Amino acid sequence: MLLEVKNLSKKYGEKTVVDNLNFEMKNPGVYALLGTNGAGKTTSIRMMLGMLAHDSGEVLWNGKPLDTLSGNVGYLAEERGLYPKYSIMDQLIYFASLRNISKTDAKKKIEYWADRLKVNEYLCPSANSGKKMHAKNADQLSKGNQQKIQLMIALISDPELLILDEPLNGLDPVNTDLFKSIIYEEINKDKYLIMSSHQMPMVEEFCSDITILDKSRTVLQGNLNEIKKGYGRIRLFVKCETDIAEYINETNIGIIKNNEFDYQLKVSGEKQANTLLKKLIENDVVLIRFELREPSLHEIFIEKVGDTNE
Amino acid sequence: MNKKDFSGLDKVFRFTFMQNMKNKSSIIILLIFLTISVISLPVASIIYDKVSSTGSDVKVVYIKNETSIDISTEDFKSVNPAYKDIEIIRSQADLDSLFSKIAEDKIPGIVIDVVSDPGTFTYNFAAYKTGDSSLSDTDISKLTKALSDTFDRARFAVMGVSDEQIQLFSSGYSVKVSTLEQILDSGKTDSGIESVITTVYDLVLMMLVLFSVTGIITGILTEKSSKVIESLIISVRPLALLGGKILSAMCYTLLNMFVIGAGLFISYQINGIMFGSRSIQAIVDSAGLRDVVSRMDFLSVIVLVVSCILGFLIFSMIAGLSGAACSSTEDLNEASIAISLCLILGVYISMAVNLINNFGFSVFAYLLPCSSPFIIPVNYILGKTGMPVVLLSWMIQIVIIAALFVFSSRVYRSLIIHSGNRVKIRQMLQMLKNNEN
Numbered sequence: 001m002l003l004e005v006k007n008l009s010k011k012y013g014e015k016t017v018v019d020n021l022n023f024e025m026k027n028p029g030v031y032a033l034l035g036t037n038g039a040g041k042t043t044s045i046r047m048m049l050g051m052l053a054h055d056s057g058e059v060l061w062n063g064k065p066l067d068t069l070s071g072n073v074g075y076l077a078e079e080r081g082l083y084p085k086y087s088i089m090d091q092l093i094y095f096a097s098l099r100n101i102s103k104t105d106a107k108k109k110i111e112y113w114a115d116r117l118k119v120n121e122y123l124c125p126s127a128n129s130g131k132k133m134h135a136k137n138a139d140q141l142s143k144g145n146q147q148k149i150q151l152m153i154a155l156i157s158d159p160e161l162l163i164l165d166e167p168l169n170g171l172d173p174v175n176t177d178l179f180k181s182i183i184y185e186e187i188n189k190d191k192y193l194i195m196s197s198h199q200m201p202m203v204e205e206f207c208s209d210i211t212i213l214d215k216s217r218t219v220l221q222g223n224l225n226e227i228k229k230g231y232g233r234i235r236l237f238v239k240c241e242t243d244i245a246e247y248i249n250e251t252n253i254g255i256i257k258n259n260e261f262d263y264q265l266k267v268s269g270e271k272q273a274n275t276l277l278k279k280l281i282e283n284d285v286v287l288i289r290f291e292l293r294e295p296s297l298h299e300i301f302i303e304k305v306g307d308t309n310e
Numbered sequence: 311m312n313k314k315d316f317s318g319l320d321k322v323f324r325f326t327f328m329q330n331m332k333n334k335s336s337i338i339i340l341l342i343f344l345t346i347s348v349i350s351l352p353v354a355s356i357i358y359d360k361v362s363s364t365g366s367d368v369k370v371v372y373i374k375n376e377t378s379i380d381i382s383t384e385d386f387k388s389v390n391p392a393y394k395d396i397e398i399i400r401s402q403a404d405l406d407s408l409f410s411k412i413a414e415d416k417i418p419g420i421v422i423d424v425v426s427d428p429g430t431f432t433y434n435f436a437a438y439k440t441g442d443s444s445l446s447d448t449d450i451s452k453l454t455k456a457l458s459d460t461f462d463r464a465r466f467a468v469m470g471v472s473d474e475q476i477q478l479f480s481s482g483y484s485v486k487v488s489t490l491e492q493i494l495d496s497g498k499t500d501s502g503i504e505s506v507i508t509t510v511y512d513l514v515l516m517m518l519v520l521f522s523v524t525g526i527i528t529g530i531l532t533e534k535s536s537k538v539i540e541s542l543i544i545s546v547r548p549l550a551l552l553g554g555k556i557l558s559a560m561c562y563t564l565l566n567m568f569v570i571g572a573g574l575f576i577s578y579q580i581n582g583i584m585f586g587s588r589s590i591q592a593i594v595d596s597a598g599l600r601d602v603v604s605r606m607d608f609l610s611v612i613v614l615v616v617s618c619i620l621g622f623l624i625f626s627m628i629a630g631l632s633g634a635a636c637s638s639t640e641d642l643n644e645a646s647i648a649i650s651l652c653l654i655l656g657v658y659i660s661m662a663v664n665l666i667n668n669f670g671f672s673v674f675a676y677l678l679p680c681s682s683p684f685i686i687p688v689n690y691i692l693g694k695t696g697m698p699v700v701l702l703s704w705m706i707q708i709v710i711i712a713a714l715f716v717f718s719s720r721v722y723r724s725l726i727i728h729s730g731n732r733v734k735i736r737q738m739l740q741m742l743k744n745n746e747n
Contacts, residue, residue: 046540049544050544051540051543051723052724052727068545069314069318069546075541077541079537079540080537081533081536081540082536083329083533083538084536086329090325090328090329095542097325098321098322098546150541
């Protein structure tokens with residue numbers, strides 16, 4: 001399997017909303033599309049799925065234009081939506097039928113996912129005092145539970161390519177973990193996932209490759225580990241019980257943040273960090289934390305997007 | 311546009327139709343139509359019966375029969391059961407003494423003087439009431455008519471004429487006054503009942519189409535405002551989504567029509583049991599519908615159904631575009647305005663055809679896509695237009711439907727993804743130009 005996005009561009013009038021987007025997924029895993037609000041992530045996803053016409057470029061799945069009707073693609077949209085007044089069971093069966101899944105198979109899959117996502121009580125309410133109970137309507141569910149139903153819709157056809165637009169938005173910590181575990185399951189099944197998110201720790205947790213978009217343009221792209229390696233270990237976190245600003249200045253290290261002797265520093269490399277450590281030890285500074293590491297995705301993101309926004 | 315554009319249409323149709331049928335308001339509307347149609351004929355019969363069998367205030371009738379033909383009391387009373395309590399007194403006394411008798415008895419009564427004129431071979435019925443009588447002229451007139459009818463039957467019976475022959479002699483005829491221009495214009499003259507039929511048909515059709523197109527617009531706006539559309543269109547093409555909704559709405563409309571038809575059939579059966587089949591004929595006759603009913607044949611039904619379907623498709627596709635151009639349910643009114651205006655315009659033009667009776671205007675109405683579904687079937691059945699005009703009108707409608715279809719196929723995808731202000735026609739044309747699909 002191979003997903004290729006080549007030279008994808010889109011303009012609304014004179015405004016370019018996606019400018020020459022290129023990336024490819026050669027292996028199963030998670031690819032992250034990152035960017036500020038309005039950077040063009042959702043528009044890119046919509047173009048990839050064929051919802052929006054693109055001005056130029058192409059999206060290939062195994063060398064052929066991606067067709068969501070014939071290809072098995074799952075999609076969790078950023079703007080969640082269900083028919084508010086229809087039964088969620090009816091809706092799930094409908095979406096399954098649109099993916100050419102028979103009613104019997106759909107019911108089995110719904111049962112599995114309802115159990116997995118802990119929404120059985122809304123889909124198959126138990127009989128109460130002999131009265132037949134019906135599945136709830138979507139507007140009777142909380143936002144989080146509606147999101148679970150949406151994820152069920154995306155997963156019901158067991159898609160090869162799964163596109164998740166801000167999948168964890170608005171979820172409580174318990175359901176966030178539930179969603180994460182399901183995403184892990186899909187990764188372990190060798191699925192191709194494309195994820196758009198603002199939650200950098202989550203992207204770092206799942207994604208192997210990223211593209212950062214800013215104002216329609218790609219500002220950073222590649223394998224996350226390689227990108228981080230490229231930056232080197234330049235983030236130094238120091239926590240102590242006394243003011244060490246004097247020693248920091250002496251070693252020409254830049255202070256990014258200082259919160260009551262909890263310092264976040266930018267060093268040129270390991271040598272500069274060691275110089276500071278030596279100085280602190282010589283002066284009997286009590287250290288609580290001294291950590292040198294690569295920049296986080298969050299920091300890289302801020303740096304890249306901040307750079308272009310300046 | 312290819313076959314794939316309609317992939318999933320059947321599933322969209324099934325889901326939309328089933329959800330529509332689960333909707334309480336849809337069920338209530340069906341039940342209302344069924345109830346109205348089931349009770350319609352018995353109610354009409356009761357009203358007709360009541361009107362035709364209203365009793366008379368006259369208690370006594372003095373008949374001064376100066377002819378040799380006898381008026382049978384039994385025959386007279388059988389004409390209208392409401393007359394069974396009227397006392398018929400034959401007398402040859404002079405009119406003054408008969409009036410004195412009525413005044414003396416203080417019973418509401420009249421005198422009927424029946425005379426023959428041998429010179430002209432005619433019979434005259436003259437009815438008299440006293441100066442202070444409270445009896446209405448209409449009441450006396452109806453009663454006198456019943457007496458003269460009884461007299462006629464007796465008169466023909468004497469001559470050896472059978473009941474059937476009498477019916478043949480006395481069958482009604484009507485006189486219409488028209489200008490030559492009117493006859494050349496339409497081939498037929500208009501009558502009040504034709505305008506009534508047009509109006510009733512137009513209003514029923516408009517109501518059914520309005521129900522359906524509102525359903526289509528609401529369906530599209532629900533999908534847009536609830537954002538479910540994004541999940542949908544990766545599994546089904548936008549045109550299939552629109553087509554499924556149109557088909558569902560059309561089936562619901564046909565179901566309504568079927569329910570009305572079935573209701574009328576049940577109504578006919580109930581009416582037959584309650585009042586006998588003659589009461590329906592009497593209603594049809596009294597409403598002047600006999601000609602219309604006699605003109606109904608298989609071809610008329612085809613013209614009616616095809617015209618309705620074509621009209622329905624035009625209005626539905628406009629409704630689909632109109633709904634997709636809006637983004638939230640708050641825009642429902644705005645989305646409905648265009649289609650409502652088209653429908654109202656069509657109905658008014660259709661009604662105006664019978665009032666104006668102008669050849670040019672009629673042709674315009676027959677061929678205008680928004681008015682032809684309202685006027686073509688009725689005027690075809692009434693014999694006011696022929697098959698060539700019907701076919702030409704259908705051709706125009708098919709061309710319009712095809713054009714709307716091509717237009718939808720180019721802009722519908724962009725429209726249903728669009729969110730924000732309502733998309734104007736100018737912007738749609740821009741989309742078409744850019745071929746955004």
